[in-house]
Amino acid sequence: MKKVLVGMSGGIDSTVSALLLKEDGYEVEGLYMKLHSKPGYHEIHLARAQKAADFVGIKLHVLDLQDIFNEKVFQPFIDTYEDGKTPNPCALCNRSLKFGEMIKFADKIGADYLATGHYIKTDGKYFYEAEDDTKDQSYFLFYVNKDILPRLIFPLGERKKSDIKKFAASIKGLESFASQGESSEICFVDTTYTDLLKDYVEVDKKGDVLDTNGKVIGEHKGYMHYTIGKRKGFTVRGAHEPHYVLSIDAKNNQIIVGKREELSCKYVELANLNMYNDEKEFDTFVKLRYRTKAVPCHVIIEDNKAKVVLKEDVFGVATGQAAVFYDGNKLIGGGWISKTRK
Ligand SMILES: Nc1ncnc2c1ncn2[C@@H]1O[C@H](COP(=O)(O)OP(=O)(O)OP(=O)(O)O)[C@@H](O)[C@H]1O
Numbered sequence: 001m002k003k004v005l006v007g008m009s010g011g012i013d014s015t016v017s018a019l020l021l022k023e024d025g026y027e028v029e030g031l032y033m034k035l036h037s038k039p040g041y042h043e044i045h046l047a048r049a050q051k052a053a054d055f056v057g058i059k060l061h062v063l064d065l066q067d068i069f070n071e072k073v074f075q076p077f078i079d080t081y082e083d084g085k086t087p088n089p090c091a092l093c094n095r096s097l098k099f100g101e102m103i104k105f106a107d108k109i110g111a112d113y114l115a116t117g118h119y120i121k122t123d124g125k126y127f128y129e130a131e132d133d134t135k136d137q138s139y140f141l142f143y144v145n146k147d148i149l150p151r152l153i154f155p156l157g158e159r160k161k162s163d164i165k166k167f168a169a170s171i172k173g174l175e176s177f178a179s180q181g182e183s184s185e186i187c188f189v190d191t192t193y194t195d196l197l198k199d200y201v202e203v204d205k206k207g208d209v210l211d212t213n214g215k216v217i218g219e220h221k222g223y224m225h226y227t228i229g230k231r232k233g234f235t236v237r238g239a240h241e242p243h244y245v246l247s248i249d250a251k252n253n254q255i256i257v258g259k260r261e262e263l264s265c266k267y268v269e270l271a272n273l274n275m276y277n278d279e280k281e282f283d284t285f286v287k288l289r290y291r292t293k294a295v296p297c298h299v300i301i302e303d304n305k306a307k308v309v310l311k312e313d314v315f316g317v318a319t320g321q322a323a324v325f326y327d328g329n330k331l332i333g334g335g336w337i338s339k340t341r342k
Pocket of ligand 1: 006007008009010011012013014015031032033034035098115116117118187
C-alpha cells in the first residue's frame with residue numbers, strides 16, 4: 001500500500017483531501033506544521049487539525065518550524081517591504097516549508113507521496129491551473145523545486161471549492177469544517193500588513209512625494225504604506241487628476257508619482273528563476289500579479305535570470321513580486337521581478 005503524508009491545517013480543504021486519499025486506498029498520515037508565531041493561532045488550528053485527523057482516522061504528526069519559517073519567509077517579508085518592494089511570502093513558504101520541510105518529513109516517515117489541499121494540478125512534470133479558476137493557487141507554487149513534482153498529489157485540483165463545501169456539509173462530523181471561515185490571504189497577517197510591520201520597522205515616517213522630474217509635490221505617510229499603482233494615502237498639491245505610485249525610493253523615503261499612463265510597463269527582468277523546462281528563448285504568457293490575466297510575452301533566459309518583453313502594456317508592476325509563465329494552463333516556471341521598464 002502506498003503511503004501519503006497530508007499537510008493538515010485544520011481547514012476544510014486539507015481535511016477533505018485526507019478523507020479522499022483514505023477512500024482511494026492510500027495509507028494516510030497527517031502533519032500539522034507550526035509555521036508563524038501569531039499568538040493563540042496554533043492552539044485553535046492544531047485542535048482543528050487533530051479533530052480532522054481523528055475524524056478521518058489517521059495519525060497526526062506535529063512539527064514546530066517557527067524558526068525556519070521566520071528565516072525563510074517572515075524576515076524576507078519584512079526586508080522586502082523595507083527595501084521598498086512588494087513581497088510574496090506564500091511562494092517562499094511553499095518552496096521552503098510546505099514543499100521543502102514537509103517532503104523531508106515525508107522521507108523520514110517513509111511516505112511515497114506528499115499531498116495538500118491546494119487547488120492546483122500536476123502530472124509529475126509540470127503544474128497546471130486548477131479546474132476551479134476562482135481558487136487556482138498555481139501562481140504561488142511556481143517556486144517549488146521541480147524534483148519533487150512526481151511525489152505530489154493534489155486531491156482537489158480537479159474539483160470545485162463549492163462542491164468541496166457541499167460535500168463536507170453533507171457528512172456528519174464534517175459540517176463544522178464546511179462552515180469555518182475562509183483563511184485570510186496571508187496567514188500571518190491579522191489586519192493589515194502595515195500594522196504588522198510596525199512591530200519590526202519604522203513604518204510611519206513621513207516623506208516627500210516627487211513627480212518624475214524630481215520636484216517635491218506632496219507628502220506621504222511612510223514609503224512602506226505604498227505599492228506600485230496605489231493612488232491613495234498621499235497628498236499632491238494642486239492635483240486635479242489622480243496620481244499613482246510609479247516607484248518607491250526606500251533609501252530616501254520618497255515615492256515618485258505620476259499619471260496612470262506612466263504606470264505602463266512593457267519589459268521586466270527576473271532573478272532567481274525556477275523553470276520546469278530547459279528552453280532558453282520562447283514566446284509564452286506571463287502573470288505579473290495574482291488574480292490578473294496572463295499577457296503574451298517573449299522570454300530570453302540567461303543563467304537564472306530572464307528578460308521578458310511584454311506584448312501588451314501592463315499597469316502597476318511591482319518589483320519583488322512573482323512573474324509566472326503559463327503555456328495555456330500549464331505552468332512552465334517563473335522568477336522574481338527585479339526590474340521594470342516602459
Ligand atoms: N500549518 C500547516 N500544516 C500543514 N499543512 C498545511 C498548513 N497550512 C497549510 N497547509 C497545507 O497547505 C494547503 C494550502 O494551504 P492554504 O493556507 O492555502 O489553504 P486553505 O485553502 O486555507 O486550505 P485549508 O482549507 O486546508 O486550510 C492546505 O490545504 C494544507 O494541505
